[in-house]
Amino acid sequence: MKRIITIMAVLSVLLCTAMSAQAADIELARKSTLEQIVQRGTLRVGLEAGYMPFEMTDKKGNIVGFDVDMVREMAKAMGVKLELVNTAWDGIIPGLLSGKYDLIASGMTINQERNLKVNFATPYIVVGQTALVSAKSADKIKTWKDLNQKDVIITSKLGTTGEQAAKRLFPKATYKSFEMEDQAMLETMNGKADATVYDLPMTSIFYTQHGKEAGMKFLDEPFTYEPLGWAINKGDPDFLNWLNNFIVQIKNDGRYDRIYNKWFGSNEWYNEVQ
Numbered sequence: 001m002k003r004i005i006t007i008m009a010v011l012s013v014l015l016c017t018a019m020s021a022q023a024a025d026i027e028l029a030r031k032s033t034l035e036q037i038v039q040r041g042t043l044r045v046g047l048e049a050g051y052m053p054f055e056m057t058d059k060k061g062n063i064v065g066f067d068v069d070m071v072r073e074m075a076k077a078m079g080v081k082l083e084l085v086n087t088a089w090d091g092i093i094p095g096l097l098s099g100k101y102d103l104i105a106s107g108m109t110i111n112q113e114r115n116l117k118v119n120f121a122t123p124y125i126v127v128g129q130t131a132l133v134s135a136k137s138a139d140k141i142k143t144w145k146d147l148n149q150k151d152v153i154i155t156s157k158l159g160t161t162g163e164q165a166a167k168r169l170f171p172k173a174t175y176k177s178f179e180m181e182d183q184a185m186l187e188t189m190n191g192k193a194d195a196t197v198y199d200l201p202m203t204s205i206f207y208t209q210h211g212k213e214a215g216m217k218f219l220d221e222p223f224t225y226e227p228l229g230w231a232i233n234k235g236d237p238d239f240l241n242w243l244n245n246f247i248v249q250i251k252n253d254g255r256y257d258r259i260y261n262k263w264f265g266s267n268e269w270y271n272e273v274q
Contacts, residue, residue, distance in 0.1 A: 032238040033102050034078075043075045044083045046095050047106035050180060052205050053263040054107035058272045066263040067105045070124065073255055077246060090159050093117055096231060103243075104231040107199070109161040111226075119236070120229035121243035124256075128222025129165045130200045132185055132207060135215030137194040144223045148172050153193040155184035162198040165224050170197075182206070189214050199226070201264060209270065 037043050047055045047067060055065040063084050075082035085101045096104050096118060109127075110120045133141045141147060147154060147166075152173040156162035157180060166175050173194075178184040181198055185206045188196040196203070200222055207218040232239055250256045263269065 033232065033236050034239040034242050037078060037080055037102055040080070042081045042083050043071065043078060043103075044085055044101040045071045046085045046087050046092055046101035046104045048089045048092060049086050051107045051199075052202055052273070053269065055105075056273050064269070064273070066125075066259060067107060069259045069262070070250075070256075071105045073250060073259070074243075074246060077249075089157075093231070096233060102232070103239075107228055108231055109199075109226040110229045111161065111164075114231070117234075118231040119234050119240055120231055121240060122247050123227030123229045124247055124251075125260075126225065126227045127199050127201065128226050129162055129197055129224040130203045130222055131219040132188055132196045132198070132203050132211055133217040133219065134188045134191050134194055135217075136191050138215070138217040141195060141217070141219075144169075144219050144221075147195055147197070150174075152195065155187050155193045155196045156198055157181040157184055160198070161224070161226055162196075166197045169223070185211070189216060205267070205270070208267070 047063070049055045049057045049063045049065075051065075053065050054067045055063060058064050063086060068084065071084075072082055083101075085095070087095050087100070089106075092104055092106060092108075093114065095101060104118070107127075108114070110123060114120075131141075131144050131147060137152070140149075141152070146152075148170040150172050152170070153176060154166045154170055154173045155176045155178060156166050158177040160181075162181075163175070163177055166173070176184075176187070176193060178187065181196075181202060184193075184198065185196045185203075187193045189211055200220065203218065204220065207216060207220075211218065230243055232243070
């Protein structure tokens with residue numbers, strides 16, 4: 001009899017534990033950002049409109065680009081409206097943490113430092129750091145390894161992985177940061193710096209449009225591995241699951257290729273943003 005009572009007691013505890021866990025799962029799902037988006041009817045996306053061709057402002061004042069088209073498809077899949085929140089880069093993660101938007105889609109490289117603060121969905125594209133070299137320094141800088149010299153001045157954008165790579169890989173060089181990537185590249189093009197370290201394809205676009213004519217050298221082989229991903233707040237497995245499944249779906253039904261070819265397979269869009 002005692003054995004039966006003991007078994008029943010154990011089963012009762014297990015049942016209560018299972019019910020408690022199920023209730024916790026339901027509560028977690030209710031608190032998910034995904035549920036809030038659906039209830040609100042709007043997907044709010046944080047980005048900085050200044051990173052070609054991911055997000056930029058066209059001549060009409062609209063924010064356009066690869067990331068914009070991707071999150072537009074995301075909003076359609078959710079059945080909600082899309083709201084773009086243009087935010088300065090140095091405040092983009094704090095903006096997410098404070099609830100100003102639901103996710104960041106702004107060409108953000110997944111790295112361990114950022115991953116301490118936010119969660120990332122599966123990478124949707126992989127890029128890397130390249131270098132634009134000024135005409136005056138083209139002879140002495142033949143590969144990216146030649147950037148690590150005491151008499152070399154390197155520029156990049158403040159708070160980016162370009163800045164991190166420059167400081168980490170080229171400690172002997174002098175580093176100068178700029179608020180915007182085009183300022184960093186113009187500094188090099190005008191001969192005030194030896195090289196700019198920044199993401200491909202942005203360096204490729206600048207070289208094609210300005211640098212080639214100015215006699216710059218383009219070291220176009222990436223020397224870092226940088227997957228880009230959408231960032232969301234921690235503790236939200238339902239939203240992360242949805243985003244990861246969305247990436248798989250869009251990459252296999254033709255939508256991703258269509259968007260990619262529009263922004264990376266052609267430069268027809270360039271005249272609309274300059």
